[in-house]
Amino acid sequence: MAIKSMNINQTMKHPKEIAFTILMVSWVMLFAALFLAYALLRFKEAQWPPMGFEVVSLKWPIVSTIFVGLSSYTLFLFSKNFKSNVKKAKKYLYSTIFLGIGFLVSQKLLWNEMNATGLDVGSGTFASIIQAFSWVHAAHIVMGIIGLTWLLSFATKSDDLDFNFRVKHVSKFWHFLDIVWILMFVTMFLI
Amino acid sequence: MTYAHGKHAAPTTFLSKYVFSYDHKVIGKQFLWYGIFFLGVGGMMALLIRWTLAFPGEAFPVLGNLLFPHTNGIVPPDTYSMLFTLHGTIMIFFAITPILIGAFGNYCIPLMIGARDMAFPLFNMLSFHIAVISGALLLGSLFTPMGGAAGGWTSYPTLSTLVGSPGAGQTLWCLSIFVLGVSSTMGAVNYITTVICFRAPGMGYFDMPLTIWGLWLTAILNAIFLPVLGAGVILLTFDRVFGTTFFLAGAAATSGSGDPILFQHVFWIFGHPEVYILILPAWGMVSDFLSFFARKPAFGAKATALSMTTITILSTLVYGHHMFTTQMSPLLTQTFMTLTMTISIPSAILFANWLGTLYKGSIRFDSPMLFSMGVVFVFGLGGLTGLYLGTVSTDLYLHDTYFVVGHFHYTMAASVLLGGYAGTYFWFPKMFGRMMDETLAKIHFWITMIGLNGVFMGMMVVGFAGMHRRLYNPFVYEFLEKLIPINKFITYSALLMGVGQLPFVWNFVYSLYKGKKAPANPWEVGTLEWTIPSPPIHYNFEEIPTVRCGPHEFGNPKLTNGRDFQYQTEELVE
Numbered sequence: 001m002a003i004k005s006m007n008i009n010q011t012m013k014h015p016k017e018i019a020f021t022i023l024m025v026s027w028v029m030l031f032a033a034l035f036l037a038y039a040l041l042r043f044k045e046a047q048w049p050p051m052g053f054e055v056v057s058l059k060w061p062i063v064s065t066i067f068v069g070l071s072s073y074t075l076f077l078f079s080k081n082f083k084s085n086v087k088k089a090k091k092y093l094y095s096t097i098f099l100g101i102g103f104l105v106s107q108k109l110l111w112n113e114m115n116a117t118g119l120d121v122g123s124g125t126f127a128s129i130i131q132a133f134s135w136v137h138a139a140h141i142v143m144g145i146i147g148l149t150w151l152l153s154f155a156t157k158s159d160d161l162d163f164n165f166r167v168k169h170v171s172k173f174w175h176f177l178d179i180v181w182i183l184m185f186v187t188m189f190l191i
Numbered sequence: 192m193t194y195a196h197g198k199h200a201a202p203t204t205f206l207s208k209y210v211f212s213y214d215h216k217v218i219g220k221q222f223l224w225y226g227i228f229f230l231g232v233g234g235m236m237a238l239l240i241r242w243t244l245a246f247p248g249e250a251f252p253v254l255g256n257l258l259f260p261h262t263n264g265i266v267p268p269d270t271y272s273m274l275f276t277l278h279g280t281i282m283i284f285f286a287i288t289p290i291l292i293g294a295f296g297n298y299c300i301p302l303m304i305g306a307r308d309m310a311f312p313l314f315n316m317l318s319f320h321i322a323v324i325s326g327a328l329l330l331g332s333l334f335t336p337m338g339g340a341a342g343g344w345t346s347y348p349t350l351s352t353l354v355g356s357p358g359a360g361q362t363l364w365c366l367s368i369f370v371l372g373v374s375s376t377m378g379a380v381n382y383i384t385t386v387i388c389f390r391a392p393g394m395g396y397f398d399m400p401l402t403i404w405g406l407w408l409t410a411i412l413n414a415i416f417l418p419v420l421g422a423g424v425i426l427l428t429f430d431r432v433f434g435t436t437f438f439l440a441g442a443a444a445t446s447g448s449g450d451p452i453l454f455q456h457v458f459w460i461f462g463h464p465e466v467y468i469l470i471l472p473a474w475g476m477v478s479d480f481l482s483f484f485a486r487k488p489a490f491g492a493k494a495t496a497l498s499m500t501t502i503t504i505l506s507t508l509v510y511g512h513h514m515f516t517t518q519m520s521p522l523l524t525q526t527f528m529t530l531t532m533t534i535s536i537p538s539a540i541l542f543a544n545w546l547g548t549l550y551k552g553s554i555r556f557d558s559p560m561l562f563s564m565g566v567v568f569v570f571g572l573g574g575l576t577g578l579y580l581g582t583v584s585t586d587l588y589l590h591d592t593y594f595v596v597g598h599f600h601y602t603m604a605a606s607v608l609l610g611g612y613a614g615t616y617f618w619f620p621k622m623f624g625r626m627m628d629e630t631l632a633k634i635h636f637w638i639t640m641i642g643l644n645g646v647f648m649g650m651m652v653v654g655f656a657g658m659h660r661r662l663y664n665p666f667v668y669e670f671l672e673k674l675i676p677i678n679k680f681i682t683y684s685a686l687l688m689g690v691g692q693l694p695f696v697w698n699f700v701y702s703l704y705k706g707k708k709a710p711a712n713p714w715e716v717g718t719l720e721w722t723i724p725s726p727p728i729h730y731n732f733e734e735i736p737t738v739r740c741g742p743h744e745f746g747n748p749k750l751t752n753g754r755d756f757q758y759q760t761e762e763l764v765e
Contacts, residue, residue, distance in 0.1 A: 015310045019384040026376050026418045033422035033457055037437065040453050121435045125449050128435035136425060 016162075020169045024176065027140075031180050034133055038187070041125045049126045056119065056130065060110035061189040064103050065182065068141075071099035072178040075148075079171050082151075083158045093151060096174075100145045103181075107138050130188050137180060144174050201729040213312035215297045216727065220622060221319050222293030223615075227699075229285035229326065236278040238689055241646075243271055245675070245682035247664040268663040272341035273360070275661060277329070279344025280364065282604065283469065284371055285326055290611045291472040292375070292413075293322070296382055296406045298622060302720035303400050305391025305738065307730045310384040314377050321374035325367045332363035340364035343661060345458055346427065348438035348451040353431055362431050365424040372417040372424075379417070382410035391719065393738035397493050398759070400718050400742040404496045405475020408503045409468050416464040416507070423457035452517050459510035467506040469603050470570075473610025474499060474541065477563045480613055481545055482743040483716045484560035485552025486755055489743040491544040498537035498544070505534050512581050516590045524583045531581035538574055542567075553746075557714070558632035562613035565640050566606050569647075573601030576651060591661075594654030600647045609639070612695070619699075620713050624726040625706030631698040638691030645684025653677055717758045718742045736760045 042048050049055055078092035111131060114120065119127040147170040157163040202208040212218060242251050243266045250256065255264025266274070297315065301308055309315045332339040337358030342351035346364065349355045386407045390399065399407075429435040436449045482489035489495065511519060511527035519527075545567050554560065576598045579585045589595060612635075619627050653674050658665050665671045712721040719736055720727070737760060744757040749764045757764065 013388075015384050015388040018387055019310065019380050022380045022383050022414050023376075026380075026414050029415055030418035030422050033419040033460070034426075036460075037422070037426060037453055037457060040456065041437070041450060044450060121429075121433055123436075125436055128429075128437055128449070132426065132429045132433075132435050132437070135429075136422075 014165070016165045016169070020165075020172065024172065027173075027176065031137075034136060035183070035187075038129050038133065041129055045125075050124065053119070053124070053126050054117070056110075056114060056189060057117075058189055060106050060113060061185055064106040064110065065185050067099045067103040067106060068178050068181050071096045071103065072175050074099065075171055075174050078151075079167055082154045082167060086155045089154065093148065093154070097145060097148050100141060100148065100174075104138060104141060104145075107134055110134070133184060133188070137177065137184065140177055144170070144177055147173060211316060213308070213316055214729070215301050215309045215312070215315060216622070216731075218315050218319050219294045219296075219298030222289040222297060222322070223622075225319075225322065225326065226286050226288075226290035226294060229281050229289070232330075233278050233281035233286050234689060234692070236274045236281070238685060239266055240271070240274050240278060241682040241685040242266070243663070244665070245679040247666060269338065269341060271663045272343075272661070273333075273339045276340050276343050276346075276364075277333075280329065280340070280368075283344065283465070284368065285329065287469050287603070287607050287611070288371075288375065289322065291469065291607060291614075292406065292409055293319070293378065295402070295472060295476070295611075295614050295618070296378065296410070298618060299402055299720065300382055300385055300406060301389070302621070302723075302727065302731060303403050303718055303742075304386060304389060304394060305719045305732060305736045306385060306389035307732060307735070309381045310388060311381050315381050318374045318377040318381070321370060321377070325371035325374060328363050328367035328370060332360045332367070335359040335363065345462070346424075346454075347458075348427070348430075348454050349440070351427060351454075352438055354439070362428060365428045365431070369421055369424050369428075372421045375413050376417050379410040379413035382406060383414060386410075391736050391738050394759075397496060398738055398741050400475075401478035401489065401492060401495055401499075402472070402475040404499055405471040405473070405478075408499055409471040412464045412468045412471075412503060412506070416461045416468075419457060420461035420465075423454055423461070426457075427454065452514075455514055455517060456510075459513045462513065463510040464506050466599075466603065467502060469607050471499060471503070473566060473607050474570075476610055476614050476617075477566045478541075478545065478548075479718075479742070480559050480563040480617060481548045481567070482745065483714060484555045484557060484563070485549050486555065486745045487548060487552040487743075488741075488745055489544070490547030490550070491540075492741070492743055495541055495544045498541040501537040502534060502541075505530065505537070509534065509581075512586070515583050515586045528581060528583050532578075535574075535578070542571065542574070557616075558627070558629055558636060559613045559617035559714070561633065561636045562609045562616065565609040565636065566613065569601050569605040569609060569643070572648075573598060573603075573606060576601065589654065591659060592654035593650045593658045593660055596660050597647045597650030597652075597654055600643075600650065605643050605647055608643070612636075612639070615699075617714065618720075619702065620709030621720055621725050621727070623703055623706075624709050625702050626709045626713060627702040627706060628698050631694045635691060635694045635698065638694070639688055642684050642688025642691050646681050646688060649677055649681035649684065653681070715754070715756055717744055717756045717761075719759055722758055722760055739763065 074092045074095040078089050078096060081092060082089040111134070114127060114131065119130075121128050121131050151167055151170055154163070154167070202212060202214070209217065212221075239251060248265060250264030251258065251266060255266075259265060259267060259270065261267070297309070300306075329339075335358060337360060339360040340346065340351070340356065340363070342356050342361060346361070351361050386399070386403060426435070426437045430438050438449050438451050438454050440448045440451055478489060478492075478495050482492075509527055509531045511523055512531045515524050515527075576594070580589060580595060580598055616627055616632055619625070654660075656671075656674055658671055658674055666675055709725045711724050713725075714721070719738070722736060723732060739761060740757055740759055740763040742759055744763065746755050747757065747764055750757065751764075
């Protein structure tokens with residue numbers, strides 16, 4: 001039997017876009033649940049950080065924020081350029097990947113510092129939520145970096161429709177993780 | 192706009208055809224086998240639980256000495272906890288979910304909306320294989336040194352923390368649920384996209400069979416709320432493995448104590464939608480079957496679909512009614528109670544529409560219809576008893592008694608089980624190209640119906656009398672001693688129900704090989720899957736059909752072609 005292409009009716013959106021939107025909803029819910037847990041634990045305490053705990057030094061969180069913010073910017077530039085300017089785009093993509101890895105390193109240093117100053121996960125909910133939340137986030141950053149390396153073959157595929165979706169969706173995911181980190185940074189380290 | 196979809200060719204080898212298949216029909220059947228296997232495992236656990244409650248301190252017959260050699264065949268207390276935990280987990284996540292959502296979702300969605308396959312076949316295949324990994328993790332946990340999880344299917348801390356249940360069992364339980372969540376989310380993304388994008392030309396949302404409505408709404412709830420449970424079990428795993436203190440309170444937490452109630456919040460934000468995740472596919476199927484076998488258009492089909500949608504939305508707002516006894520503020524309990532009660536309105540519309548469909552129909556009592564009417568009966572009971580639990584004042588007394596167990600078994604176990612059987616008997620001819628035996632099916636129905644009502648009605652009675660759930664031997668309390676006879680009755684009913692499944696197993700296996708060859712449309716129904724041969728060819732439809740009328744066009748007096756129904760591909764006769 002000849003396999004005919006399937007007819008899409010009643011929608012102008014490509015199935016991959018719809019599917020990715022649903023996936024993003026799932027991820028939003030995952031992080032929303034973690035924020036809910038954080039909010040409940042925080043409001044239960046009379047003060048935050050709880051009695052006897054020092055605030056975490058802002059050094060590594062600020063470094064992380066700079067890395068992840070810059071990486072979002074370079075990824076944006078990559079998605080602007082990957083069709084027109086291969087050389088530039090390559091530079092931007094590699095920068096994004098390196099900034100992503102830099103983010104992971106700064107996170108590891110943050111955890112080390114917290115552990116060294118007595119804020120290890122077993123010390124109470126204050127350290128637990130900061131560390132566990134950033135573990136989950138970092139695990140997604142690892143997924144994001146895998147997604148970014150999946151884009152490395154862009155030079156030969158920039159006209160391929162599927163590849164264009166790939167760029168769009170990996171970018172959306174990466175920017176989403178950027179936003180989550182900034183929310184974490186503001187709620188956990190600044191206020 | 193066309194989309195090159197499903198480029199895979201017909202498979203030729205055993206592995207590509209039955210194991211690593213991209214075909215939604217095969218994946219549906221894989222989920223069916225998977226679900227039926229776990230249904231058996233969970234059912235055996237139920238019998239062990241029932242035996243312990245009816246005959247405390249007596250050896251389990253036949254298998255007892257084999258299973259529990261150290262206690263001379265008596266179910267030990269810690270094993271009892273593990274049994275009711277895994278019975279709940281297995282039935283909900285590994286039996287109902289794969290059968291109702293995995294099997295019927297995969298099998299029916301493309302066929303009933305006139306598509307050649309799911310939107311993402313590879314994703315679909317992975318969804319099943321990830322589910323297998325999850326099942327392996329759970330079964331594997333039984334063989335760890337301290338046994339499987341034993342903190343109840345809800346896994347409330349502190350029972351589920353290292354303080355309450357040391358050992359690897361509970362950790363594996365968390366991982367298993369997380370992995371299954373990934374699998375179900377992948378399935379849900381696929382179902383939602385397929386329904387949105389691949390309905391046959393001419394099929395609007397209200398031309399979809401109500402089965403598809405149910406499965407679609409279920410998938411939406413799954414995609415939104417499974418990640419919340421995912422977050423909960425991740426945190427619980429961290430507590431257990433890395434020593435975080437989210438759910439530890441009091442002396443167990445060294446300082447800055449965590450909150451065991453936090454887990455309940457996260458669990459029930461997912462858990463209440465989960466109740467509807469499980470029942471919506473059954474509602475959809477029953478709404479269709481009642482019309483198909485009453486030979487009448489579904490009464491208020493649009494209102495039924497909209498009621499299901501309303502219930503879906505409301506189900507996300509009521510989770511607090513599971514937590515009335517957690518010292519919640521009265522303002523909150525009353526809010527949750529009121530929101531819970533509003534669900535009665537769309538439920539009543541839905542229920543009235545079922546009765547309206549049956550009213551003055553020329554009913555054919557084929558097995559799918561018997562099971563569907565069974566669902567109407569047991570769901571009515573389950574829904575009504577829910578009102579007592581949604582009301583704060585009565586719930587304070589009934590909370591965590593067997594009344595709750597009876598109630599949720601009526602809604603989730605009885606309704607969904609009967610709905611699943613209705614679907615199995617209905618689509619078996621399409622799935623395997625052979626008919627199941629009607630006489631055996633009817634015997635199966637009546638034994639199951641009598642058995643399950645005995646079990647679950649009995650549970651509500653003992654619950655009302657004050658019997659607490661999850662007690663190893665409730666009869667150490669003097670006021671419960673008088674309940675031993677009725678517990679024996681429940682256990683005999685459960686045994687009857689267990690025996691009643693044998694005709695089904697025999698019927699299923701026998702019909703698979705020796706059943707009467709099924710015609711393309713044995714039930715004389717007009718939805719798209721019955722316009723093609725049984726079993727369908729690879730890629731389902733030679734030509735993508737064009738839909739011209741709704742799914743429930745029965746008994747139109749103007750029909751002149753000798754049939755009392757219309758196919759969805761035919762122009763509506765007016």
